[in-house]
Amino acid sequence: MPEMTYLEAIRQALWQEMKRDERVFLLGEDIGVYGGAFGLTHGMLDEFGPERVRETPISEATIVATAVGASLLGMRPVAEIMFMDFVLLALDQIANQAAKMRFMFGGRTSVPIVVRMPGGSGTGAASQHSQSLESILMHFPGLKVVNPSTPYDAKGLMLAAIRDPNPVCFVEHKVLYKTKGEVPEDDYTIPIGVAEVKRAGRDITVVANNIMVMKTLHIAERLAQDGIEVEVIDPRTLLPLDTETIINSVTKTGRLLVVHEACQTGGWAGEVIASVVGSPAFDYLDTPVRRLGGRDIPIPYNRGLEKFAIPQDADIEAEIRMMVSGKV
């Protein structure tokens, strides 16, 4: 199986789907000649032409509104928001238009759009280009929020997202773009709304998304040498959330930690924890449930402070050790 980066896996999904389905087209800022701010759409203008790789003005509201309109007329648009931070400008189109139309028209239409957006800190892009806003998007019924952590998941989920008849926010992570993994050349999809146990363990369940999955797996490897077996769950889709997988895991381990880069207050960890505590898994909890989110501050520009703002390996390790040893 060929190895490729997270970024290449997403590009391959877009490429293959545009070959397969002529209704699929891309739109966004600088995605054509420049190949996108991160180079994700590099080469696609040459391959598919300006009709299907459309440069837009610097207006996120317009980008999403155009996608919604096109989808209503039968197209399968994939819009790019250059930095996730800018999705706030398009939020009315996403939340009030895309998410609601199917309901308001009694199911007689649907909005099959994908809105791609790279989020996350770690590139020194400062507080207006580094946020993790996925928790906000989870608050709008009608949306789906997909959030892959590996190249394999990224390709499979992108193909599923484009084929999904409803609006999907596809949250990518800038730091993950360069991570590598095995990705099949073939066409395959990963079902939206299904979590994956990335590593099985008996002592503690850690639920994490995108870059935090990688950090936690790395820590789990180290802790295993000390006899601590961490079960790592990647929800992969945040909305709808696969609570069943998480609940089953906590029933087994009796401990739950949720790790995300998004600011802790109002972050989706609270949603996971509430689902578990309110479920039959409650009776199996043997430690207070905990969350480790980003600090409640804007992401600093300074590299040292930027790291300080989000959970690091040492933080996750300390938290897990404390919980497993019953010191919390």
Add this chain to the structure above:
Amino acid sequence: MPVPFIMPKFDMDQEQATIISWEKRDGDFIKFEETVLTVETDKVAIEVPSPATGTLARIAYKDGDVVPVTTIIAYILKDGETLADLPKADSTPPLSKPEVDPVSQTLAAAQATPVAARMAKEEGVDLTKVASSGDKITRKDVELYLANQTPASRVAVAATPAARRVAREKGIDLESVAGSGPRGRVQSADVSKTAKHIPASVSHEREAEVIPLTGIRRTIAERMQQSFQQSPHIALTVDVDMTEAEDVRKRFNAQAEKLAQPRVTVTALIIKVVAWALVHNPYLNASFNGDSISLWKDVNIGVAAAAPQGLVVPVLKGADKLGVGEINLRLVELAERARENKLKLEDVQGGTFTISNLGMFGIRQFRAIINPPESAILAVGSAVRKPVVIDEQDHVEVRPILSLTLSADHRVIDGIVAARFLSDLVTGLESPSMLLY
């Protein structure tokens, strides 16, 4: 104002009563003194009369509920009143901080750092009870004190949900488990560890009909345990030749027949003799009060009897002043009421000595447990005809021999005092005419 209907207190030391059945329902019109419900105290079933005339409303407890005395169990709406006139449903009173004596508190506060004093105030901690680790009571000292307390306002046992589940499944009392978690929190491993030390027989998997401990059963259990644990029992046994007593009983029966009264039982005769002996041995007719002893002036003899719901002990008041015929009549009446569960509270109160007779089951002799607050109990076995030596010349005759065993509270009754009492009993039963002396 609607009249609150409270659970009455029938007995000095009564704390609660079980509702057996409501005779009236919400909305029923009831008259003053009319029976509204039947309750069971620790001793008897009692019909509770209405405190007022009006409409019964907001019955708060159902049949079978155990209700503390003086609790409002319903209201009675008087003419013209509606449900809207009822007071708002009680809310749980806010948990109050423990009361702290202000003077000693002020003195102690002078020995505490300001932070410690403020903490103590906020947490309602009595600073005089806090041990200081240095010159002054510090915040750490207060924290340590708090950590070692389990105030009523907190959950009694800190335990994780998993620990609670495991405890539930294994039938383990969480309070018996030492917690290894922070602040002593019990975690599931702690419960599992405890479970290993408990014999398998405690397992809930064994099949059994489980009878809840209520009413009379609970009272019996509590009082027997209390008695046997708190009062040191001594037991003394004597044999009594019942020949003369049987003769007397025959003559009494002839008299009873003439008067169309029931046949006189051995028990009635024994009660009479016991009452006589108690008058001469006041320490057997006494109660131990911890720092004093009450020698009762009345001789009220309880007789253990079987009732449908368990043991009851109807009391013959002033037995020393009654003739055997009168004792017998009252005994018959009390026994009948006990069988029909119709004993009144006054029928079972005020006993000073108890007699338990299992002779009719062929029990030769046995030791009974003292019925608190009394200090002695007489266990009566069966009279058996057997050969005994009757004089100095070693003549042997067959005589009816009754075995009596006295259990006495050794705190109140010395062995010799108990022996004298038994000796008087023997005299009274073997020569009943001595009672006339």
